[in-house]
Amino acid sequence: MPALSSTMEEGKIVNWLKSPGDKIQKGESVVVVESDKADMDVESFNEGYLATILVQEGEVASVGSAIALIAETEAEIETAKEQAKSTQSGASTPVATPSQPVKVETPSQPVAASINGSNGRIVASPRARKIAKELGVDLKSLQGAGSGPYGRIIAADVELSVGKAPTLTPTQVITPVQTAPTIAPTPTPVAAPTPATPGETVPLNTLQKAVVKNMLVSLQVPTFHVSYDIVTDSLDALYKKIKPKGVTMTALLAKAVAVTLEKHPIVNACYTDAGIQYPSAINIAVAVAMPDGGLITPVLKGANTMDIYSLSRNWKGLVDRARAKQLQPDEYSTGTFTISNLGMFGVSTFDAILPPGQGAILAVGGSSPQVVATSEGLLGIKNRMSVNLTCDHRVIYGAHAAGFLQDLAKLIETDAQSLTL
Numbered sequence: 321m322p323a324l325s326s327t328m329e330e331g332k333i334v335n336w337l338k339s340p341g342d343k344i345q346k347g348e349s350v351v352v353v354e355s356d357k358a359d360m361d362v363e364s365f366n367e368g369y370l371a372t373i374l375v376q377e378g379e380v381a382s383v384g385s386a387i388a389l390i391a392e393t394e395a396e397i398e399t400a401k402e403q404a405k406s407t408q409s410g411a412s413t414p415v416a417t418p419s420q421p422v423k424v425e426t427p428s429q430p431v432a433a434s435i436n437g438s439n440g441r442i443v444a445s446p447r448a449r450k451i452a453k454e455l456g457v458d459l460k461s462l463q464g465a466g467s468g469p470y471g472r473i474i475a476a477d478v479e480l481s482v483g484k485a486p487t488l489t490p491t492q493v494i495t496p497v498q499t500a501p502t503i504a505p506t507p508t509p510v511a512a513p514t515p516a517t518p519g520e521t522v523p524l525n526t527l528q529k530a531v532v533k534n535m536l537v538s539l540q541v542p543t544f545h546v547s548y549d550i551v552t553d554s555l556d557a558l559y560k561k562i563k564p565k566g567v568t569m570t571a572l573l574a575k576a577v578a579v580t581l582e583k584h585p586i587v588n589a590c591y592t593d594a595g596i597q598y599p600s601a602i603n604i605a606v607a608v609a610m611p612d613g614g615l616i617t618p619v620l621k622g623a624n625t626m627d628i629y630s631l632s633r634n635w636k637g638l639v640d641r642a643r644a645k646q647l648q649p650d651e652y653s654t655g656t657f658t659i660s661n662l663g664m665f666g667v668s669t670f671d672a673i674l675p676p677g678q679g680a681i682l683a684v685g686g687s688s689p690q691v692v693a694t695s696e697g698l699l700g701i702k703n704r705m706s707v708n709l710t711c712d713h714r715v716i717y718g719a720h721a722a723g724f725l726q727d728l729a730k731l732i733e734t735d736a737q738s739l740t741l
Contacts, residue, residue: 369397371397527613542712543713544711663687689704
């Protein structure tokens, strides 16, 4: 009886797609595992029968540990169950088997990426599988008609196939966080986690653990901060004009930062043991709060080369997939520069912690009317926002940071219209 294992450092079992006794085909999805950034289908490398489950839904499995046992024949199912009972440490210890263990590797990216492959395998979300079973829908009839990312069959597809109105899940009704430095902004609603009972200790989920790990790494980097006030009247006017066309403030800010980075490649670089590494592209990561805690940074690749309308469409898709935990690894791990914005919450200024593997991160505060002196020596009221650049001092020096912020302010204040070109 081979052991069903995962090769990730640690993963939470979200949903078993098979029950004990079920027949398993080679390459068939068996379980959904939550990694630090996404929910991923785990496939079987062999066929057989799911004899017994060692790690239940909601529990965490560590590296190399068995999470279930697969019997090669129905006759061996009972033997596998007895073997599981005799395992002293349960799921935390790999199960010794007389035959070569067969591992179900955790894919480097969600299985949705290969939906349109030639193997004909049906890929659907766990909830879609559950509803299909309840409604008696054959998922094969929906193959190729999925409306989820990369054609993945989702719950709404199943419900619509039988004429039932789709039931919105909490993930589907969450409004994406928008980065908009506007006057007196209203915070974007984010689904709050279940309130903890006073005195209760709530374990961190996998995403929160990943954030903690990254922050500890960041503490080892010598950083400094440089602030700059930017007048946003021109940017606000442009945003108001093109917002009806689907353009987001996040896209405008990302575009402005990316175009400015073209003139300051050192700010887009990062430190390595071999020296300063200059990326071949300008990929802007933007921090997004997750409903169940933690944050993720979807990446707008090549933001400097993409038009503002395509950039906005890409951003919307990234946020939707981030909320559904369906981002591909290269969609959250390839950023070369990060933007973190709390302006929509009325925050005027803050310091952002530098992400590992990057040289700088820009903290964006909210825009508000302020009394300023004009070039004619008069007093006037203009909208201003404060930005704060956190830099790795091993790569970026004060003059580099100041020059970058100066050019970013010049672009936003006097040439914002160029962002639409």
